[in-house]
Amino acid sequence: MTSVPWSTHAVELRSDSVIKRFRRECRGKCEREWRALTLLAAYAPGLAPVPQRADLAAEEPVVVMSRVPGEPMRGEPLDDQRLKALAAAASELYGAVPAEVLAEIPVRPGQQHQLVAQIRAWAPQARPRVSDEVGEAMDRGLDWLARSGMERASQSDVPMVFGPGDGNLANYLWDGTRVRIVDFEDSGLSDRPFELAEITEHVASWVGPPLDVEAFLDLFDLAAAERVRLTECRRLLALVWLFLLSFDDPQHPRNRPGTAERQAARLSALLTNARH
Incomplete structure (x- = not known):
C-alpha cells in the first residue's frame, strides 16, 4: 500500500484499488471524478477505473475505484x-x-x-x-x-x-x-x-x-x-x-x-x- 500526497487530494494505492481523499475546498473535483467514473463504467467499460464507492458529503470527500493495469x-x-x-x-x-x-x-x-x-x-x-x-x-x-x-x-x-x-x-x-x-x-x-x-x-x-x-x-x-x-x-x-x-x-x-x-x-x- 502506497500513499501519495497531491495539492488537491491524497492518493492511497492498494493492490486492487485506489482511494482518493480530497481536501474540503476541492469537493467539486471529487464530484467530477465520481461522475466521470460512473459515466464511463456505463458507456465505455474497461477504459477507466471501475467506481467502487464514494462519500461526497464527508468533510474530506472520498472516491474509491479499482486499480487499472499499465x-x-x-x-x-x-x-x-x-x-x-x-x-x-x-x-x-x-x-x-x-x-x-x-x-x-x-x-x-x-x-x-x-x-x-x-x-x-x-x-x-x-x-x-x-x-x-x-x-x-x-x-x-x-x-x-x-x-x-x-x-x-x-x-x-x-x-x-x-x-x-x-x-x-x-x-x-x-x-x-x-x-x-x-x-x-x-x-x-x-x-x-x-x-x-x-x-x-x-x-x-x-x-x-x-x-x-x-x-x-x-x-x-x-x-x-x-x-x-x-x-x-x-x-x-x-x-x-x-x-x-x-x-x-x-x-x-x-x-x-x-x-x-x-x-x-x-x-x-x-x-x-x-x-x-
Missing part, C-alpha cells in the same frame, strides 16, 4: 503502436457519452474564457521577471490573444464531447496492449479540439521523449471547423504553459533550466504556423 505514458517514447492506442483511448472517451446524457453535464473547468482571464491576470506579474526570449514570446502571444476572440464561448459548429480535462500523459496508462485513462477531477463538457490541445501542448508531451504531435493528430478525423479551432486552442494552451513555466521558482525549480525558453520557441512556432 504504466504512465509520460516520459516514455511512444512508438506507432502506443501512439495509435493513445488516440484510440482518447477517441473512445470523447465519443462515449450519449448526446442526451452529455446535454446534462456541466462544462468542464479551465475552459478558454477562464484561461484568457487568467493569462491577463498573470501578465503584469510575469512580464517584468522573464528573459528577453520569453518576454518577446509572451508579447506575441498577448497580441494574438487580443485579436483571437478566445474570450467567447466555444464555436457552435464544433460538436461537444466528454473531456477528461487534463492532457498530462501520466494519466494515460499503457499495459502493452491498450491505453486506459485515469484522473477526471476537471472533466466535463468540452470539445475535441480543446481536449487534443490539452494533450499536445502539455509540458509532459515534450520535456521528455516528445510526442509526435502531427502523427498523433493525423489519427483523428476532424471536421474543417474542428481543425481551425484546434490551431487556436493549441496557441492558447501553449501561451498558458509559457506563463506557468515562467513562474517556476529558480531556487526550487520544478523544471530544468531553459524549459521556459523552449516553450517560448514552441509558442512562436505555433503563432507562425500550425498545420492542423
